[in-house]
Amino acid sequence: MPIPDAEALITALADAMRPHVDPARTALVGIHTGGVWIAQRLQAALGLKTASGAIDVSFYRDDYSQRGLHAGAKSSQIPFDVDGAHIVIVDDVLYTGRTIRAAMNELFDYGRPAKVELAVLADRGGRELPIAPTYCPHVLSLPVAQMLALEKAEDGKLSFRLIEK
Amino acid sequence: MSPVRNTANPQLNAHGELQHLLTIEGLPRDVLTRILDTAAPFTEVAEREVKKVPLLRGKSVFNLFFENSTRTRTTFEIAAKRLSADVINLNINTSSAAKGESLLDTADNLAAMQADMFVVRHASSGAPYLIAQHLAATGRDHIHVVNAGDGRHAHPTQGLLDMYTIRHYKKDFSNLTIAIVGDVLHSRVARSQIHALTTLGVPEVRVIAPKTLLPTGVERMGVRVFNDMKEGLRGVDVVMMLRLQNERMQGALLPSPQEYFKSYGLTPDKLALAKPDAIVMHPGPMNRGVEIDSSVADGKQAVILPQVTFGIAVRMAVMAMLGGANA
Numbered sequence: 001m002p003i004p005d006a007e008a009l010i011t012a013l014a015d016a017m018r019p020h021v022d023p024a025r026t027a028l029v030g031i032h033t034g035g036v037w038i039a040q041r042l043q044a045a046l047g048l049k050t051a052s053g054a055i056d057v058s059f060y061r062d063d064y065s066q067r068g069l070h071a072g073a074k075s076s077q078i079p080f081d082v083d084g085a086h087i088v089i090v091d092d093v094l095y096t097g098r099t100i101r102a103a104m105n106e107l108f109d110y111g112r113p114a115k116v117e118l119a120v121l122a123d124r125g126g127r128e129l130p131i132a133p134t135y136c137p138h139v140l141s142l143p144v145a146q147m148l149a150l151e152k153a154e155d156g157k158l159s160f161r162l163i164e165k
Numbered sequence: 166m167s168p169v170r171n172t173a174n175p176q177l178n179a180h181g182e183l184q185h186l187l188t189i190e191g192l193p194r195d196v197l198t199r200i201l202d203t204a205a206p207f208t209e210v211a212e213r214e215v216k217k218v219p220l221l222r223g224k225s226v227f228n229l230f231f232e233n234s235t236r237t238r239t240t241f242e243i244a245a246k247r248l249s250a251d252v253i254n255l256n257i258n259t260s261s262a263a264k265g266e267s268l269l270d271t272a273d274n275l276a277a278m279q280a281d282m283f284v285v286r287h288a289s290s291g292a293p294y295l296i297a298q299h300l301a302a303t304g305r306d307h308i309h310v311v312n313a314g315d316g317r318h319a320h321p322t323q324g325l326l327d328m329y330t331i332r333h334y335k336k337d338f339s340n341l342t343i344a345i346v347g348d349v350l351h352s353r354v355a356r357s358q359i360h361a362l363t364t365l366g367v368p369e370v371r372v373i374a375p376k377t378l379l380p381t382g383v384e385r386m387g388v389r390v391f392n393d394m395k396e397g398l399r400g401v402d403v404v405m406m407l408r409l410q411n412e413r414m415q416g417a418l419l420p421s422p423q424e425y426f427k428s429y430g431l432t433p434d435k436l437a438l439a440k441p442d443a444i445v446m447h448p449g450p451m452n453r454g455v456e457i458d459s460s461v462a463d464g465k466q467a468v469i470l471p472q473v474t475f476g477i478a479v480r481m482a483v484m485a486m487l488g489g490a491n492a
Contacts, residue, residue, distance in 0.1 A: 056206060059218035059485075068182065068489030069220070071199065075209040082214075109215035 004138050006150060006158040009121040010038060012137035014045035017088070017119060020135075021046055026086045028052035028119075031103055032074050034092030034150035037158060038121060042090065053078040055089075060102035082111030088134070092150040094120040097131035122160075124148055175297060182490040185297045185310040186483050188319040189360040197364055201329050204475070204482035210247060211477065220485045221250035224281040228254045229271070230313070231287040236449055237313050237323075240473065241284045244480035248488070250282075272296045273303075282309045282487065290316030290353075309487040317353050322483060323448050324357030326476040328365060330468055331403055333475065334444050338362070342369040344397050344439075345388075347407030347429060347456050350378045350418075354448045355407055356386075363387045373397035375429065377418040394429050398438045406431055406447040409456050422455045432458045436466065444468045 027050040030039030039052045058073035089103050100118060107113065117134035124142045142148065147163050174191055178184040183196060210218055226245040230238050238254065245252045257271065266274075272283065285293040293312040300308050314320040328338075335341055343362055349355045349372050362370045363386070372383060373391045384390055391397030398404065409425065419425050431445065445457075445467045453459045461467060 058206070059210070059220055064220055064489050066491075068491065069203065069485050071203075073203060073206045075206040077209070105219070109213055109217065111214055 001140065003148075003160050003162055004122055004140065006121060006160050009137050010041050010045070010158065013038075013119055013121060013135055014042055016135045016137060017042065018046060020117075021048070021088070022086065023047045024049050026050070026088060027080050028088050028090050029078065029103070029107065030054050031089065031091045031099060032056040034158075035090045037150065037152055038092060038119075039090040041158075042119070050085075051079045052090075053080065055103050055106055057099055057102035057106060060106045062098055062102065076106065078107075078110050082107065082113050085111075085113045086115045086117075087113045088117045088119050090119045092121050093148045094118070094123045094131075094133055094136065095126050095147075097127050097129035100131050101129055121150070122148060175294070175301075178490055180490075183483075183486050184306065184490050185293075185312075186321050186487065187294050187297060187310065187312045189321045189324050189357050189364065190319070192364065194364050194366070197325070197328065197361060200325055200479070200482055200486065201332060203486060204325075204329055204479045207247075207478035207481040207485075208475065210481070211474070217247050217249050219249045221245065221248040221281075221488050224250045224488060225279060226250045226252050226282045226284060226484070227275050227280045228252060228284045228313075229257060229275070229286070230255065231257045231268075231285070231292070232314070233258070234286055234314065236473070237286065237320075240476045241311075241313060241322075241480055244477050244484060245282075245284075247477070248481055248484055250484070250488075268292060268295065269299050272299060276300070276305055276308055280308055282311065282484065284311045284313050285315070286313040287315050290318035292316075307491075309484075309490070311483060311487065314353055317351055318356065320353040320357050320448075322476070322480050323354050324361040325483070326472060326479040327354075327358055327405065327446060327448070328361045329475045329479050330446060330472050331444075333471070334468060335402060338365045338367045341367050341402045342371070342400060343367055343403040343405065344371040344373055344391075344401045345405045345407065346373040346394065346397070346431065348378045348410050349374050349383060349407065350380050351410040352407050358405060359386045359388055371397050371401065373429070375419075375425075394435055395438055398435055401439045402443055404431065404436065404439055404443055404445045406445065406451075406457050408448065408450065409452055411452075422452075426455055426458075430454070430456055430458060431461050433460055433464070436461055436464075442466075446472055449473070 028039040030036035036054045043052050055076045056074040058070040119135040120133045122138040123136045149161050176185045242252050292315050293310050297310040370388045372388045373394050447469045
């Protein structure tokens with residue numbers, strides 16, 4: 001299976017979102033770490049006025065009682081008023097949907113958004129919750145033993161790498 | 166056959182995760198660093214509309230305070246509630262212990278009420294360890310114990326919040342000179358601070374106190390001893406004041422609070438001997454005019470109130486790490 005080209009997917013994702021976002025009203029929230037990188041790129045590509053937020057879902061994960069607290073948790077930062085906002089949650093790869101659920105739970109602790117959408121670069125299948133992306137330029141099917149990891153080079157270029165678990 | 170001696174740290178489980186927090190002594194540097202790193206994102210939770218995260222939802226945290234404390238009990242309570250735990254406060258000196266119930270009977274009874282965590286403050290050194298040991302011996306090591314101060318032994322969360330505060334203002338431990346000033350003899354806070362500072366690699370830790378308020382052999386903890394405060398404060402980056410523990414004072418260790426203030430009270434004059442950007446810390450409650458001058462306590466270099474705020478985040482981090490460590 002060819003590994004998807006992350007840079008091309010960012011362009012495609014921005015094109016898919018452009019007709020549906022209002023640069024004056026829409027705000028992005030990236031999920032650490034890959035989602036934050038993509039949100040920064042989309043922010044510029046779409047010319048959004050509101051600075052994007054970043055969320056780390058470590059405190060909201062549903063596997064805490066099995067796996068404990070995730071090491072390396074980062075601060076979440078939402079630099080805009082969530083009440084009434086049009087928010088697009090941004091992540092790199094959509095898989096089980098559990099991270100997105102955790103992110104939505106966390107977001108609602110900041111306020112009540114008017115609308116929440118989901119943008120991802122790729123959907124690898126394997127959903128365990130009724131969650132679907134609003135914007136997704138690439139769909140693929142990966143076995144459980146593999147994961148797609150987004151990496152950032154020194155020059156800021158993003159790329160995917162296939163990891164055998 | 167000789168009995169197998171268990172040399173493992175009783176605070177860590179088989180995976181090296183923190184199971185109980187009883188003392189900083191003997192904890193590896195990476196565990197301390199992990200606690201401080203974990204506390205950082207919890208400071209942000211306090212700034213949200215909903216100041217809560219769901220980690221300990223459905224868990225019961227029992228604050229077992231066999232000795233009075235307002236601040237420590239309150240900050241543990243806030244920390245547990247911000248983790249969504251149910252918190253039950255027991256002031257045991259007004260409760261069953263007064264009727265003669267033993268420490269372990271109290272623990273057994275609360276364990277039977279499906280406790281998930283005990284936060285223990287006790288006048289006797291080792292009481293939280295005794296409870297943790299008893300829980301392990303009776304197959305209930307899914308219940309976590311946090312020491313909230315035991316006798317003269319340890320006050321690990323205070324030591325950790327102090328380390329968090331130092332790292333917040335000074336960024337790095339490896340170039341610091343730090344002075345701990347006051348009643349080291351009676352202070353569990355000082356013991357936890359010294360263990361934390363030396364473990365984290367602070368090159369020079371000083372203790373400043375009259376000889377009567379220093380434990381014998383304190384040098385063996387890796388500190389430099391000063392009896393003259395002016396000499397000891399020269400060039401330090403951090404001044405950590407201790408409370409003069411009137412309630413623990415027996416016999417004539419001190420001439421009078423006024424005399425003590427003259428020699429060991431932190432005044433603007435004495436503070437001027439430290440580095441210009443030195444920070445002043447105090448675990449509270451402060452005795453103004455005894456160990457610290459009001460103008461210093463309220464001055465620009467004091468970080469005493471940020472210590473309180475950071476204390477909540479550090480206690481959230483500790484409880485979240487314990488609650489997620491499976492026995």
